[in-house]
Amino acid sequence: MIIIGLMSGTSVDGIDAAIVNIEGQGLDLKVDLLVGQTFPYSPSLREEILQVCAGKPLSMEELSKLDNAIASEFAQAVTSIIPDDLKVDLIGSHGQTVYHQPPQKNQLGYTLQLGRGDLISYLTGINTVSNFRVADIALGGQGAPLVSKIDVCLYRHPHHHRCLQNIGGIGNATYLPSSHTPQWQEKIMGWDTGPGNVLIDLAVQELTNNQQKFDFNGEWSRQGKPCQVLVKKWLNQDFFKQKPPKSTGRELFSPHYLQQCLKDAQTYNLSSADCLATLTELTVASIADSYHRFLPSPPHEVVLAGGGSRNSYLKERLQAHLPHSRLLNSDDLGISSEFKEAIAFAILAYWHINNFPGNLPQVTGAKKEVILGQHYLSSR
Structure with a gap:
């Protein structure tokens, strides 16, 4: 059909x-x-x-x-x-x-x-x-x-535990245990991880007076240094601690939310590049933190899709947070990440x-x- x-x-x-x-x-x-x-x-x-x-x-x-x-x-x-x-x-x-x-x-x-x-x-x-x-x-x-059942259909593997991580405006994950794991389908999990590109995009638009819409390939963020103290503070937000099932959107990670982040950044005298690097770090840290909180063990593979999968700086930072997992793009498995x-x-x-x-x-x-x-x- x-x-x-x-x-x-x-x-x-x-x-x-x-x-x-x-x-x-x-x-x-x-x-x-x-x-x-x-x-x-x-x-x-x-x-x-x-x-x-x-x-x-x-x-x-x-x-x-x-x-x-x-x-x-x-x-x-x-x-x-x-x-x-x-x-x-x-x-x-x-x-x-x-x-x-x-x-x-x-x-x-x-x-x-x-x-x-x-x-x-x-x-x-x-x-x-x-x-x-x-x-x-x-x-x-x-x-x-809603993509989790599709993830089961397209990405299940007999030996590897996988996380399918979409990074659009909002991030969402599906955890697929190896299909040789006893009762593996009952152990499937999925949840929204938090901001994907939304806060980064909003910040770029604000910092350029809407002349740019996003941080192409993370090139601007790469010039800065993430403020880990701020990231740790932001991760104390209630949503990140909430156990799945859970979902979120622009209602939470909104322009108002960004303004509070930018206010925090001023307290630490962050440059524009530092600010974008720190917002990127929030995205990857929230993904990794959710895996540590909710999964029985680190996934063997993390398969990325969505706009964030094309941001090489974001991917490098995510790999640094998940040193024991192999990062792949969905394209590597024959399914278009875009x-x-x-x-x-x-x-x-x-x-x-x-x-x-x-x-x-x-x-x-x-x-x-x-x-x-x-x-x-x-x-x-």
């Missing part, structure tokens, strides 16, 4: 579109990436999304217009990426998260992804599955991370129409497995 997976993450860089061919059943799938491309948001739409993520209030009319605008750009990505001679059977669209609230005591969580699937289906003429997180949340789950999450939502759409549950309750905290997503049939 030919499926297009669509994903825009917490970095709000643009829409990742992946055309994949999927065959098989359940966890035993053959997944081939045929085409992958990223379509940047228009600058005005990206800025509006970021403002909403930062807490800008909207009227219902404004919300509906934003929902439609995002769906229209997702649909345009679909029509732009499909070769003339290819018939696509299905779309799996994550949409754009603008708000995420993990469940509280005696209260369900809430999550909102804009980019309505019914409009994508209408505009493209292709059946579309979207709104994947809400079914898990309705069962008491976090609704995140389009991994778009591929994941293509798989979740495939599982939906095949009535196969897409969540892992021990990862999300949901009461049971459930079919994820809402299916919109094309009217064409």
Whole structure:
């Protein structure tokens, strides 16, 4: 089956579109990436999304217009990426998260992804599955991370204990014990590790008056020296100590959060490069700290994906924190690190129409497995 997976993450860089061919059943799938491309948001739409993520209030009319605008750009990505001679059977669209609230005591969580699937289906003429997180949340789950079951499908290994570490705006991890470990599937874990690129990106934008959007390859951070005293202080934040299941987003690691970090940096007279190096150190230290806190032993391999996997300075610092683990990029295993999450939502759409549950309750905290997503049939 030919499926297009669509994903825009917490970095709000643009829409990742992946055309994949999927065959098989359940966890035993053959997944081939045929085409992958990223379509940047228009600058005005990206800025509006970021403002909403930062807490800008909207009227219902404004919300509906934003929902439609995002769906229209997702649909345009679909029509732009499909070769003339290819018939696509299905779309799996994550949409754009603008708000995420993990469940509280005696209260369900809430999550909102804009980019309505019914409009994508209408505009493209292709059946579309979207709104994947809400079914898990309705069962008491976090609704995140949802990639963990895909990680089981694509990355399990008979001998190696692996951590699949995505570093997008927010970092998330899946721990996969060796599949020869007794009852290995019951020992799978997953959680959001904390900030990925979000604070680094926000800092670069502030320090350059929005002339730069991110620290390319960590070149600016590499010129500085991380302040370990500050990193240790920041790691005392409650989220890092919280045991999985757990998830987070821009609601916590926000522009306001960054301002407090920058204020702390001034106390230590850090240069701009020192500040970026220290924020990068927070990302890698939070990943490593979570492994030390929550895993039975260091993983044999850490497989990286997402934008952070292309930051050589960040990777060097992560290796320094995880000296006993081998760092790999997902590409090394034949799965695109750039389009991994778009591929994941293509798989979740495939599982939906095949009535196969897409969540892992021990990862999300949901009461049971459930079919994820809402299916919109094309009217064409």
